[in-house]
Amino acid sequence: MKKILLFIALFCPLLLQAQKHDYNWITGYDGFSKDSIQAEAQEFGLTFSSFLDEKISKKYIYSKIWMRSTSTTMSDKNGNLLFYTNGSIIHNKDNNILKNSEKFNTTKYQEEDSNKGLSNGQAITALPHPNKENLYYLLYGKMAVGKGIYSLGLNYALIDMNGDNGKGEMKIKNEKIIEDTLVLGDITTTKHANGRDWWILQFVDKTNKYYRILLSPKGFEVFSPQIIGDTLETVISQACFSPNGKKFARCGLKNSGTPAQFNIYDFDRCTGLLSNHKRLKYYVEKESAAGISFSYDSKLAYTFSNTRAIQWDLSAKDISTTGDTIAFYDGYKEEDKYATNFYLPQIAPDGKIYINSSNGSKYLHVIHTPNKKGKDCQLQQRGFRLKSWNAFSIPNHPNYRLGPLDGSPCDTLGIDNIPVALFRYDQDTLNTTFVEFTDLSHHEPANWEWDFGDGTPKSKLQEPNHLFSKKGEYNVCLTVSNKYGKHTACKKVVINGTTATNEPDFDKNISIYPNPISDILNIENPDNQTITITDVLGKTMLTEKIIAGKNSINLSDFPNGAYILKVGNATCKIIKI
Secondary structure (H helix, E strand, O other): OHHHHHHHHHHHHHHHHOOOOOOEEEEEEOOOOOOHHHHHHOOOEEEEEEOHHHOOEEEEEOOOOOOOOOOEEEEOOOOOEEEEEOOOOEEEOOOOEOEOOOOOOOOOOOHHHHHHOOOOOOOEEEEEOOOOOOEEEEEEEEEEEEOEEEEEEEEEEEEEOOOHHHOOEEEEEEEEEEEEEEOOOOOEEEEOOOOOOEEEEEEEOOOOEEEEEEEEOOEEEEOOOEEOOOOOOOOEEEEEEOOOOOEEEEEEEOOOOOEEEEEEEEEOOOOOOEEEEEEEEEEOOOOOEEEEEEOOOOOEEEEEEOOEEEEEEOOOOOHHHOOEEEEEOOOOEEOOOEEOOOOOEEEOOOOOEEEOOOOOEEEEEEEOOOOOOHHHHOEEEEEEEEEEEEOOOOOOOOOOOOOOOOOOOOOOOOOOOOOEOOEEEEEOOOOOOEEEEEEOOEOOOOEEEEEOOOOOOOEOOOOOEEEOOOOEEEEEEEEEEEOOEEEEEEEEEEEOOOOOOOOOOOOOOOEEEOOOEOOEEEEEEOOOEEEEEEEOOOOEEEEEEEOOEEEEEEOOOOOOEEEEEEEOOEEEEEEEO
C-alpha cells in the first residue's frame, strides 16, 4: 500500500497541472445554410471561443446545431476540443454527430426540432471519468410537460474517446441514475473532498428536497435525500458551486413582479450535505431573473435579472445587507429589436465572468475583475463580440481544477494540493508599459512571488500592477507555493513603449504628465478649461475647472486603474498606479 500511495503522490502533480476541460466554448446558432460562406456572411453559425494561454480567442465554425440554454462542451485535460452538445444532439470535434449518439436524450417534446436542443439552463453537463482518461460522462434530464416543465429523472451517457478512430463513440446512453420528478436544469457538480470523485446535486421539483449523488470509479451512488431551507419555485433558475466548493447557491424567479430568490448554503465536500441555509430576496419589477455566479476567489457572488447585476459580499455577517447593484442594462438592442439584457453567467478559465442575453445577440457581457468589490469589478456590457448570433447559450462547467480538502476525514487518496501557477496579464491599450497581473493559480497556493524580468524587486502580492520603464521583451514568472510544494509559470510580455497621450486626436498644445500617475497629475493648458475624469465604465470621477498655465490635480484617492481624461474637446487615457 505504501508503494501505491507513493506512486499517487508522485504522479499527482502531473494530473493537477493540466485540467483544461473547460478551455473551449461553443455558443450560438446557425441558419442551417448549406453554404458556410453564405452562413457566415449572414452572421449565422457558431462561435468557437478558446482560452489558450488564458487569453480568449474566437473563430467562426459552421455546424448544424443550435446551442441554447442547455449546452456544454468538453475538452481533454490539455484543452483540445472533444465534443459539444445542446442536450438533444452531440457533435464531435469535427462538427459531425458523435457515433452512436442519435436520440440519446429525446422525448416527444423535443423530437420535432432536436437541432435546437433544450431551452432550460444547465439541463446537461459533462464530467471526466474519475480515473480513466478516455471516458467521459454526460449527465442530463429528460423534459416532461405537465403542470409546468420538469425532468423525469437524472440520466447518464458514457462516451469513449478511443472510439471512431479517436473522434469518440457513445457506449452507453439513457441510463437512469434517479427516477423522480426533478427540476429540469440546475445540474451542477463539484469535486469530492478526496480530490478525485464528483458530487452532483439534483432538486425535486417544487420542493426543498434534493438528492446527492457521488460519481466515483465504481459508478454512481445515490444517497438519501436531504430536506433543507425553503422551496424555490421558479420558472427560470440557475445553480452553482463556488470555485472552492464550500458554497452552493440557487437563484430564480417564479412570477415577474415578485421578488427574485437567492438561496445560498454551506456545502460539505465530504458528505455532500448542505447547511446554514440563507434566503435573500431582491425585487426585479416586471422581468425575469435567473443568473448566479461566484467570483473566481469564491468571496463574492453575483445575481442577474434582465435589467440589473447585483454583487453580494459572502464574508459579511449578514449577506442580505450587502446587495450592491453594479450595473443596470443600458437599453441597447440588436438591430433595434433584440434587447441585449442579462441572463445566464459562467465563470471562465481566464477568471472573468461572461454573461449571455435572453434574446438574439452578437455579444456576451463581461465582468473583467470579479474578485473586486463594487464598480471595480468592471462589468462591461457587450464586452465580448461573438462571431455568430447567440440566444441563451453558455456552456455549463464546474471547476475542474479543484483539489482535495487537505486534512479532512475524506482526504484518503494521498492527493496533496501541490499548487499550480497560472496567470493572465492585461496591458493598457495606449500605455503598454503599465501591466495588470491577475492570479489564476489553483490547488491552494499560500504564497506568491512575481519576477518581472526587468531587474526590479520581486513582488509578494497576489495580483500586482507593474510599470515597465522601457521597451523590450520581458520574461515574467510567477512562483506559487504552500507546505506541499511550489510551481513556477512564465510568460513573455512585450512592451512597445507607447504612452497614454499618444492619441492622434489629442490637443498637442496640452501637456499631461506624469502618466502613469501615483498622486499628482499635472496639466499645462493654454486656456481656461473644464476637465472631466471618468472610469472605463463611464462613471464620472471628477469634474473641475482649470486655468491657463500649469494645474496640479490630486488623484491620490483614486483606485489604481485606467481612466479617461477629457480636457475641453481633447480626450486621452491616464493610468493611476
